[in-house]
Amino acid sequence: MKQKNNLIPALTGIILLLVFVILLENISSLIPNLPQVFQPTSPLFTVLKKAAVYSLVAVSMNLLNGFTGLFSLGQAGFMLLGAYTYAILTVPSDMKDQVYYLFGGCAFDFSLVDFFRSIFGAGGFGGAVALVLACLTALILAGCVAGLFAYLIGFPVLRLKSDYLAIATLGFAEILRAIFQWQKLGPITNGANMIKGFPTFSDFNITDSSGNVILRLSTFVPFLLTTICIVLIVCLINSSYGRAFKSIRDDEIASEAMGIGLFKHKTMSFVISSFFAGVGGGMFAMYVANAQAKAFTSTMTYEILLIVVIGGIGSVSGSIIATFLYVACSEWWLRFLDSEMYIGGFKVPLLRNGFRMVVFSVVIMVIVLFFSQGIMGDRELDLKAITGYLTGKKRAKAKEKVPAGKEGDK
Amino acid sequence: MDNKIALHLENVTMQFGGVVSVNNLTLDVPEHRIIALIGPNGAGKTTAFNCITGVYQPTNGLIEFMGTPMVRNHPSGKDAKSYKGENADKYTGEVIAPTPDQITKLGIARTFQNIRLWKSMTVFENVLTAKHMRAKQNVFSAVFRGNLSEEKRMREETLELLKEQGLDEYKDELATSLPYGLQRRLEIARALATDPKLLLLDEPAAGMNPQETLELSEFVKEIRDKYDLTVFLIEHHMDLVMNISDYIYVIDFGSEIAQGVPKDVQQNQRVIEAYLGVADQGDTE
Numbered sequence: 001m002k003q004k005n006n007l008i009p010a011l012t013g014i015i016l017l018l019v020f021v022i023l024l025e026n027i028s029s030l031i032p033n034l035p036q037v038f039q040p041t042s043p044l045f046t047v048l049k050k051a052a053v054y055s056l057v058a059v060s061m062n063l064l065n066g067f068t069g070l071f072s073l074g075q076a077g078f079m080l081l082g083a084y085t086y087a088i089l090t091v092p093s094d095m096k097d098q099v100y101y102l103f104g105g106c107a108f109d110f111s112l113v114d115f116f117r118s119i120f121g122a123g124g125f126g127g128a129v130a131l132v133l134a135c136l137t138a139l140i141l142a143g144c145v146a147g148l149f150a151y152l153i154g155f156p157v158l159r160l161k162s163d164y165l166a167i168a169t170l171g172f173a174e175i176l177r178a179i180f181q182w183q184k185l186g187p188i189t190n191g192a193n194m195i196k197g198f199p200t201f202s203d204f205n206i207t208d209s210s211g212n213v214i215l216r217l218s219t220f221v222p223f224l225l226t227t228i229c230i231v232l233i234v235c236l237i238n239s240s241y242g243r244a245f246k247s248i249r250d251d252e253i254a255s256e257a258m259g260i261g262l263f264k265h266k267t268m269s270f271v272i273s274s275f276f277a278g279v280g281g282g283m284f285a286m287y288v289a290n291a292q293a294k295a296f297t298s299t300m301t302y303e304i305l306l307i308v309v310i311g312g313i314g315s316v317s318g319s320i321i322a323t324f325l326y327v328a329c330s331e332w333w334l335r336f337l338d339s340e341m342y343i344g345g346f347k348v349p350l351l352r353n354g355f356r357m358v359v360f361s362v363v364i365m366v367i368v369l370f371f372s373q374g375i376m377g378d379r380e381l382d383l384k385a386i387t388g389y390l391t392g393k394k395r396a397k398a399k400e401k402v403p404a405g406k407e408g409d410k
Numbered sequence: 411m412d413n414k415i416a417l418h419l420e421n422v423t424m425q426f427g428g429v430v431s432v433n434n435l436t437l438d439v440p441e442h443r444i445i446a447l448i449g450p451n452g453a454g455k456t457t458a459f460n461c462i463t464g465v466y467q468p469t470n471g472l473i474e475f476m477g478t479p480m481v482r483n484h485p486s487g488k489d490a491k492s493y494k495g496e497n498a499d500k501y502t503g504e505v506i507a508p509t510p511d512q513i514t515k516l517g518i519a520r521t522f523q524n525i526r527l528w529k530s531m532t533v534f535e536n537v538l539t540a541k542h543m544r545a546k547q548n549v550f551s552a553v554f555r556g557n558l559s560e561e562k563r564m565r566e567e568t569l570e571l572l573k574e575q576g577l578d579e580y581k582d583e584l585a586t587s588l589p590y591g592l593q594r595r596l597e598i599a600r601a602l603a604t605d606p607k608l609l610l611l612d613e614p615a616a617g618m619n620p621q622e623t624l625e626l627s628e629f630v631k632e633i634r635d636k637y638d639l640t641v642f643l644i645e646h647h648m649d650l651v652m653n654i655s656d657y658i659y660v661i662d663f664g665s666e667i668a669q670g671v672p673k674d675v676q677q678n679q680r681v682i683e684a685y686l687g688v689a690d691q692g693d694t695e
Contacts, residue, residue: 232553239552240561243531243539250528257463257522259514259543259604268549314530378530 014227021048021223025216043332045219047324049201050331052222053283055323056229058307059316060276063233065305066314066378067242068269069249070158071166073301074150077173078274080296081149082142082281084180087195087291088188089138095197100190107187112138113199128206135199139225139282146278147271154267170298180293194292201286222283229276234316236272245269249314310367311374318376334359413440415477416608416640417462417518422471423495424457424664425485431457432468433664434496439608444634444641446655448648448675450684454664455644456523459612463520464510469493472501475516476607482506515543519606521597523613523644527585533596534581538568540603568603574636575599591622595629602637609633611643615650623647627654652676660684 025045028038037044061075088106091099092113096106116130116137157168179185181192189195201218208214236242244265247255256262285291303326311322337356341348367374417439424432431454439445447455461468461481469489473481484501485493508516528536541564547557572578577596580588585596594614601609614630615623627650634641645651651658652672660668660675662684668675675681 235555236549236553239555240539240542240545240547240557240564241549241552243535244542246530247528247539250530251526253465253510254522254526254528256510257465257514257520257526258540258600259511260539261509261511263509272549 014231018220018223018227022217022220025219029213029216040213040216043335047328047331048219049222049287051324051327052219052226053280053287054304054307054327055320056226056283057277057280058304058311058319058323059230059233060273060280061304062308062311062313062316062319063237063245063276064269064273065308066312066319067237067249068245068266068273070266070270071162072169072270072273073166073298073305074153074169074173074274075277075304076296076298076300077169077176078146078150078277079281079284079300080173080176080180080293081146082139082278083285083291083296084189084195084293085142085145085278086138086282086285087198089141090134090198091195092197099195099197100187102191102193103186105187106190131199131203135286139279142282143275143278146281147275150271150274151267154270158263158266158270170301173296173301174298177293177296189293192292192294194290196290198291199286200289202289222287225279225283229279230316230320233272233276237316241265241268306364309374310364312376312378313374314378315374315376315380317381318374318379321375329363330356330360413442415439416441416475417642418472418474419458419462420472420474421497421500422458422461422468422473423493423497424454424461424466425469425489425492425494428492428494430494430664432461432661435471435661435664435666437659437666437669439640439642440657441607441640442634442638443656444630444643444654446651446658447642447644447661448646448651448658449661449667453661453684455661456612457664458661459520459610459644462513463518463610464508464513467507470495470498470501475513475518479506480508480513480516511543514604514606517605517607518610519601519604519608520610521594521601521612521614523616525590525593525597527593527597527600529584529586531585532582533577533585533588534568534572536585536596537571537600537603538564540600541568544605571599571603575602591618591625594618594626598629598633602633606637606639608640608642611641611645613644613646615645615647618647623650626650630654 024038025040028034028040036042057075057079061072064070064072088108089110089112091106091111093109093111096109096111100106112134113130116134117127120126120130120133122130153169153172157165157172160168180189182189183191185191201221204217204221205213206215206217237245244255244260247258247260248262248265252262255265281296284295288295307322307326308319310326311318311320334356337351337359338353339351341351415438419435419437422432422435423430433454435454435458437445437447447458449455457466460466462473464481468481468483469485470483470493471481472479482501482503483505484503485495485498490498528539531539545557545560545564547560551557569578569581572581575595575598577592577599580592585593588596598609598611598614611630615626618626630641630643631654633639643651643655655672658668658670658672658675659666660678660681667680667684668678670678
């Protein structure tokens with residue numbers, strides 16, 4: 001039916017986006033003397049990487065909060081589980097003594113990277129295959145660990161409603177953060193110190209024998225992973241189970257009376273959402289190149305919640321657009337507010353360290369007050385709207401929005 | 411009544427704290443009949459429905475569906491002391507307490523007194539979603555699109571059902587944008603999508619004008635024959651009840667006060683008193 005018509009344009013859109021990302025990333029080595037924005041050190045790529053990771057987490061939160069109507073604030077906790085699982089599983093053995101020096105080495109003497117290297121070889125093409133397989137396996141396991149924890153705490157917690165569920169999941173995330181910083185678990189979690197030395201996004205850049213980068217893939221990889229995950233989530237939302245989730249959001253009593261088991265479907269949604277939050281957590285660790293429990297505070301959950309609200313609760317494309325805008329603002333466009341500025345001899349008032357957050361808060365208040373539906377409400381971008389948008393006014397960010405909408409529209 | 415009994419309630423009592431909402435209710439709903447449960451406001455009709463559909467667990471009593479026990483409970487613990495009803499020792503032993511979705515799976519579907527359609531969904535999606543329960547799939551086949559034939563079958567059946575109910579021209583409209591009478595009809599269509607054997611209608615004619623009520627009674631008879639249903643309904647419109655019911659149970663203050671075919675019930679003195687008040691007591695309203 002409708003799905004078939006949109007499948008091919010959606011796939012084309014996704015492939016175009018990914019090709020576009022690769023080109024953008026490597027454009028500085030193809031064409032010399034480009035402006036600073038296109039250089040590999042530009043904030044543009046930081047934003048793109050972070051936004052790719054965050055958009056997966058935002059969409060996974062939207063699956064739970066927006067589509068199933070379960071107001072959960074445990075996202076940072078599940079990301080933490082994912083990040084640590086990924087990190088612990090992939091730190092190479094020869095790095096372990098260095099990383100865990102405070103605890104005299106790691107108690108967990110296994111590394112997926114070494115395991116796959118022993119099969120495919122450490123260098124050249126074999127090494128690349130080993131790296132890809134190790135990262136993929138670790139990310140999937142990261143998701144599984146998060147999903148397993150979600151399943152376990154789902155039993156008591158999912159019987160709660162609205163605010164109570166939010167408080168319980170928030171508490172869960174905070175407890176996890178405390179446990180992972182516990183010194184006694186040091187030989188595994190490295191206590192309050194960060195775990196590092198595992199493969200990150202920049203390890204995916206292809207280098208020649210002398211170590212010069214010949215093809216950059218460090219932005220492409222998070223985009224690819226996020227795209228795959230979001231496509232899976234969208235497939236779920238548009239399936240029979242997705243409709244069941246939405247029915248629970250709309251009216252629990254009616255859903256139950258129509259034979260949709262509340263507990264079963266809520267658990268399912270919670271576990272799946274946490275799975276992708278775990279994968280997102282693993283990718284976050286890859287992005288910041290370390291895993292540290294104190295990064296996964298409740299502030300992070302609020303950030304993601306904010307993205308979901310700005311994008312529109314119940315809209316996948318809205319979440320994606322909002323993530324890119326949010327991350328771009330907080331990491332790039334509004335950075336100038338934090339530094340003192342002089343125009344001629346005149347010092348612009350108010351601009352100083354921390355002012356960015358003030359402006360940011362005001363912007364968010366305005367959005368919540370006047371656009372309480374968010375950017376997209378509960379609609380998705382559709383193809384006609386996009387073509388209209390592109391032929392009409394073309395903005396800098398439009399290209400990123402296009403495939404996102406197509407994904408969401410299937 | 412010679413038909414097999416579809417639904418059988420035996421000494422069902424539902425007590426909330428000190429208030430007995432349904433008291434020792436015993437009734438039978440034979441297959442392929444239209445049975446009505448009537449009574450003044452607050453008589454406990456909807457509570458009885460909620461006991462049957464698993465929204466409440468009755469304090470005491472047994473409910474059988476198609477000859478097998480479906481719900482069974484006896485007062486225990488705190489309830490045992492405050493229990494005001496009868497037959498407290500009759501149903502000791504195994505407690506059967508299915509959730510509403512399990513009861514729907516057995517083949518009992520219901521509609522609601524205040525319409526509970528899924529607001530963000532279209533007419534088509536409302537009915538399609540109700541088909542979820544009977545679909546042969548799991549979450550992996552659903553995500554990886556291994557269930558395309560199943561999905562296609564569900565969509566075709568939904569479309570067919572909507573056509574039969576005369577709702578197909580509204581299929582892409584939001585369910586809540588339909589006129590009231592059609593929303594009621596859609597709720598029935600949604601209940602039919604779960605393939606029920608027994609349909610419970612909770613005040614299907616509430617808020618309808620006489621013309622719509624007339625159409626509804628034809629409609630109920632029609633679907634009863636078409637889908638081979640048993641219908642058990644609560645209603646306030648007496649003309650509708652008298653028109654379509656084969657048998658009527660009347661309850662007041664949770665207890666049964668009369669039963670019989672429509673003609674007898676209409677003339678039953680206790681029923682008239684319950685609805686109109688007792689004439690010789692000056693202070694009754």
